[in-house]
Structures are given as structure tokens and as C-alpha cells.
Amino acid sequence: MTESLALHPQARAHLAAAATAPGIATLSVPEARLAILGYLDLQRPAPAMAQVQHRFIPGPTADLPVRIYRPPQDPGPHPVIVVLHGSGWVIGNLDLVDEPARVLARDTGYVVLAVNYQKAPEHPFPVPLQDCVSTVRWVHAHATELGVDPHRLAVVGDSAGGNLAAATTAELADTDVAIAAQALLYPALDHQMAAASYTEFAEGFGLDAVDMAWFWNHYAGAGGGEDPRVSPLRAKGFAHLPSTFVATAGHDVLRDEAETYAGLLRDAGVDVVAQRYSGMIHGFWWMDGVLDDSRTLQRDLAKFLVDRLSR
16 A cells, blocks of 8 residues: 555545645745644644743843743652744744643643744744744753753754754753753754655645745745754764654655654664654644544653653
8 A cells, every 4th residue: 555545534534625725835924824823723622731821031132932831740840841833934823832732741741831933034044943042041041940850851843843943952962951852743854855755745735845845945045955953964963962752744745854864863873763653644743633643643742751851
């Protein structure tokens, strides 16, 4: 059976229902930012937290909105997870990741902080990355205030957020703010867009190849793809990286580059858990209202983080 025939029936039904929606690459930036909010209709009701705090923290060029999620828990300090949400570096906001972040806090029992980093094209590379690095540094520096353990800090990112998570983790590796674990959910890791999955799933699976070109162009332009801060897959070494979880969707243009990245880390001796959700499509972490495998990913992610951060 080919990969296309193995598309999960729930994913197939979702794609059929969304088939008439215009592709991201056909939209203006404001139109795309409005269209992405449709993911809110694909999520379950958000679980209650003991506390959700909205605040701003200082970034390199602007104050950054963050949400801090606290589930019911025993006195800390507890591990802390920084969430860098998917966006194509252009669209998306804290509302879209609110429900997944709450689920992550509930499933792990840890404090979760999500940041609304600045977006391209108004703020192209390296600004979003600088915002994410600054956020992790802020969490580490304010660990006592937050009631968290700065030595048990993880970063989670999906899609473009996975790109930013990988680049942030690499930048902070071997510093006094070293990240203890990273989790990359169907991450974008290579500006070249040359992997075979770009051809296999070029159109009709929710994230078209032309959409990724649109996102990359806004974020990094035509050049700079060899810079590992843009393309973490292009780094010269990986042995310094922490325990890593890589989730891929079987029907996604980004599948192969993420699986190649996982293999490179494993070859370098890094502790890696790589899981392909074979019937799934890009963005399914945000879709637990319509895709059962979204909940499977949520559980697998939480298990990985609890296992690594409780050591």
C-alpha cells in the first residue's frame, strides 16, 4: 500500500471538507493570518488550569506577549516547557496554541510558557529566532520567580516553531542556559525544500510545497539557506544537542527533512525518539477535535518530556 493510500480516514475527511479553501500562497499576509484561525474550530474544549497568567517580557527589540500555564500541582520547583508555536514565521498567535499548551501542562504536570514571537515579513530572520532565544534566557533567569527548575527546561515547537526550537536549542547548547530536552513536531528544518516528500505531497495534503516557499520567502528570503540558524539540518555537528523528540506526519512535505535530522542526531550519539504518525497531515497537533492521532501525539509528547525531565 502506498503512503497516499494509507491516509487516515479522519484526515481524508478533513481534507475533503477543506478542499475549497484557498491555499496560503494565494493569500495576502493579512488574509493568511485570518485564515489560520480556522484551526480553532478543530480543537477540543481547552482544559482548565490552576492559573493562566498573561504578561509581557522584554525581548531584544520589543516586549513579547507570553502566557504561563500552571496545572494543579504540588509545590515546586517543577520543570518548565517553553512552547514556540507554529506559524510559518508569518501567521499564528497564542490563541491557536492555547488549547495544546493547556493539554501539555495538564498531561505533564509542568509549567508551560508560550510566547508570541514577532513575525515576518515585518520582522524577518533573525528577529523571530532572537525573540525565542531571549524568551528561554528570560525563563532561566526568572526561574525562582516562576517557581520552576532552570536545569529542567525543555523547548517544544511545531512546524516553523519546530525550526525555531531547533535553532534556539543549538544556539544555547553548552551555555549556562542549556536546554535539557527539545521536542520538534513536524519541523521545517531545511530552506532548500529538496527532500523527496516535497514532491510526494506537493499538493492536496493541507500544506502545499508552494505554501512552504511562500513562508520561507517571507522569513528568510532567497538566500541564507545554508545558515544553520535558518536551516538546522545544515549544522556542522549535532553531538552537543540534548534529548530530542521528533514527530512527523506521514503525509507532509516536511516529513523527510525532519526524519533526516533525527537520523543525524542519532548518528551523533544524541538520545532521540522519532515517531512517524503515518496517516497524519501537517498541523495535526492543533487538530484534536477531528483527528484522534492528535491526542496520541499529545500523550507521546508528554511521556517523552516527563521521562527526560524527571531524570
